[in-house]
Amino acid sequence: MTTTDLARRVRDRIREREPLRERVRQLETEVQENRQLNRRIAELTDVVTELLIPLEARDQDRVDEVLARFRAGL
Amino acid sequence: MSRIAAAVVVCDDGLLVPPEATPLVVEIDGHYVWSLTPLRDGRPVSGGVRVPWPDALLPHLGGRGRVRITDAAGAAVLYDDEVRLGSGDGALAVVDRSGHRLSVDKVGHLARSFSATDASVRDEILAGTRRAIDDLSEHAGVAAYLNYGALLGAVREGRMLAHDSDTDLCYLSAHTSPADIVLESYRITRALRSRGWRVLRMSGGDVKLLLPLSDGRVCHIDVFAAFHVGGTFFQLGNRSGDLPRESIVPFSTVTLHGHEFPAPRDPEAMLAFLYGPRWRTPDPSFRYADPPAGVRRLDGWLRGFRTEMGRWTELHTGPRRRAVPRGPSGFATWVAPQLGSLPVADLGTGTGRDALWFASSGRRVTALDFSRGSLAVVRRRARRCGVAVDVDQLILGELRSTLLQGARLARDPHHLHARHLVGCLDAAALDQLWLLARMALRPGGGRLFLEFAAGDPTPSDGLVRRTPVDAVRRAIEASGGVVEHLTTGPGEDMFDLPDPAVCRIRAAWPIPKETS
Numbered sequence: 004m005t006t007t008d009l010a011r012r013v014r015d016r017i018r019e020r021e022p023l024r025e026r027v028r029q030l031e032t033e034v035q036e037n038r039q040l041n042r043r044i045a046e047l048t049d050v051v052t053e054l055l056i057p058l059e060a061r062d063q064d065r066v067d068e069v070l071a072r073f074r075a076g077l
Numbered sequence: 078m079s080r081i082a083a084a085v086v087v088c089d090d091g092l093l094v095p096p097e098a099t100p101l102v103v104e105i106d107g108h109y110v111w112s113l114t115p116l117r118d119g120r121p122v123s124g125g126v127r128v129p130w131p132d133a134l135l136p137h138l139g140g141r142g143r144v145r146i147t148d149a150a151g152a153a154v155l156y157d158d159e160v161r162l163g164s165g166d167g168a169l170a171v172v173d174r175s176g177h178r179l180s181v182d183k184v185g186h187l188a189r190s191f192s193a194t195d196a197s198v199r200d201e202i203l204a205g206t207r208r209a210i211d212d213l214s215e216h217a218g219v220a221a222y223l224n225y226g227a228l229l230g231a232v233r234e235g236r237m238l239a240h241d242s243d244t245d246l247c248y249l250s251a252h253t254s255p256a257d258i259v260l261e262s263y264r265i266t267r268a269l270r271s272r273g274w275r276v277l278r279m280s281g282g283d284v285k286l287l288l289p290l291s292d293g294r295v296c297h298i299d300v301f302a303a304f305h306v307g308g309t310f311f312q313l314g315n316r317s318g319d320l321p322r323e324s325i326v327p328f329s330t331v332t333l334h335g336h337e338f339p340a341p342r343d344p345e346a347m348l349a350f351l352y353g354p355r356w357r358t359p360d361p362s363f364r365y366a367d368p369p370a371g372v373r374r375l376d377g378w379l380r381g382f383r384t385e386m387g388r389w390t391e392l393h394t395g396p397r398r399r400a401v402p403r404g405p406s407g408f409a410t411w412v413a414p415q416l417g418s419l420p421v422a423d424l425g426t427g428t429g430r431d432a433l434w435f436a437s438s439g440r441r442v443t444a445l446d447f448s449r450g451s452l453a454v455v456r457r458r459a460r461r462c463g464v465a466v467d468v469d470q471l472i473l474g475e476l477r478s479t480l481l482q483g484a485r486l487a488r489d490p491h492h493l494h495a496r497h498l499v500g501c502l503d504a505a506a507l508d509q510l511w512l513l514a515r516m517a518l519r520p521g522g523g524r525l526f527l528e529f530a531a532g533d534p535t536p537s538d539g540l541v542r543r544t545p546v547d548a549v550r551r552a553i554e555a556s557g558g559v560v561e562h563l564t565t566g567p568g569e570d571m572f573d574l575p576d577p578a579v580c581r582i583r584a585a586w587p588i589p590k591e592t593s
Contacts, residue, residue: 041255
């Protein structure tokens with residue numbers, strides 16, 4: 004095999020892997036998007052658990068108080 | 078033994094130093110300001126290694142003064158001479174507005190180090206740190222231990238490190254799901270606030286406690302989550318790797334300047350985890366080498382809502398703020414005749430120029446921004462102008478903040494005014510802007526007034542990026558909004574400098590008709 008053939012073969016191999024590299028980049032982005040759901044879940048759970056009990060009791064004064072306290076505690 | 082090496086040059090661009098892999102210490106005017114490791118921080122040039130000044134020092138490098146460069150122990154002097162830097166003729170000194178000496182800390186910020194702190198103030202810091210540990214234990218239900226520089230100082234030298242500038246606490250969470258760790262951090266924040274602490278949230282897993290000191294300074298006590306996920310140990314800031322629970326609990330005890338603190342069970346193992354196997358050798362220029370995979374995980378799990386907060390606070394507390402005009406923007410004067418009697422919420426209020434102008438005619442105004450620097454400016458200006466403005470924080474990107482402000486504005490209907498806010502938001506925060514608009518505007522019939530730089534974003538955009546008009550229109554409509562007015566043409570940027578393509582939108586969020 005000549006040096007030129009060898010160089011061509013290496014170049015072809017690198018080209019073949021380009022789509023794979025792009026796929027890995029996309030997968031990394033998608034994984035990161037999923038990781039970000041952790042904070043979203045925590046934020047929603049925090050709001051719901053702090054507010055649900057007074058809402059369930061239909062206690063408007065208590066809801067107002069909890070909202071004010073929650074806002075101050077963010 | 079001292080020596081003066083001719084190879085060292087100090088100039089406006091930085092330092093030319095010998096190509097060494099060991100740390101050097103820089104003093105200006107007889108005070109420590111910075112530490113560097115030439116081969117790590119600089120680039121090889123003819124005659125040595127060129128190390129640029131750190132960005133944080135640049136504003137202070139104008140004038141004449143003595144610069145001294147030594148090895149870490151101060152035994153070998155590489156440079157000691159009078160220099161003139163920049164164009165100033167004043168005295169070269171790195172100090173804050175009150176004259177307190179500052180130095181560059183290990184994350185590149187200017188801070189006041191313990192070497193420049195009186196013993197009595199140091200005691201205040203240590204007593205405050207102890208109080209934080211007690212409050213975390215008794216009121217937040219987590220056991221915190223002393224860590225990072227304070228632990229290193231206690232174990233290696235029996236005192237605070239001279240070049241350290243704060244104290245750091247960690248708590249080992251029992252949780253192994255990042256969502257639960259964030260929730261725990263929220264509960265901790267509430268508990269500490271109820272104990273009177275001023276708390277700043279830095280991520281879903283760490284907060285800063287602000288401890289006012291008798292010398293007028295405010296010391297930061299960091300409270301970091303530490304946890305195991307899938308066998309890997311994570312500890313905020315950005316650390317990750319192998320460290321078993323048994324190295325941390327049950328705690329041991331260390332003493333610092335007469336104050337007792339809980340410490341990891343095996344402090345040496347923790348210090349090797351943090352600073353590597355050579356932690357016993359002093360290195361004031363130390364920088365962490367965190368595994369990138371661990372940083373990616375921590376970024377994804379816990380961060381994202383305050384990525385640019387520091388840059389905005391810098392703008393609002395620095396000289397560039399003066400470049401923002403004081404009077405109303407052209408956009409605000411276009412919006413004003415369309416407002417009727419409803420109050421206005423100015424989202425991303427910045428310097429408050431428009432909020433204060435709306436309020437000056439007696440209109441009820443809420444000024445909202447995510448930057449505490451901005452909120453302080455608006456409060457100060459409102460007080461000086463004698464106008465009433467309700468100033469509050471809104472962090473688009475933190476859903477709790479968006480939902481709370483949305484609920485508040487739904488009960489107390491406002492118009493929403495947002496000039497050059499769209500271009501400051503990432504995709505997640507933009508989604509929350511539309512959520513906020515829907516919550517706030519449906520019940521009361523107010524309108525969203527938007528102005529933003531139109532077009533595709535480019536790498537040369539600054540803090541305010543261009544945004545495609547179609548993308549904004551589609552997002553408004555997808556969230557139930559109706560675009561009533563849309564124009565794109567020449568306008569002004571946030572400094573009122575000409576911009577060839579500025580989009581103005583007025584949108585409403587009508588109540589959907591019942592389908593049943």
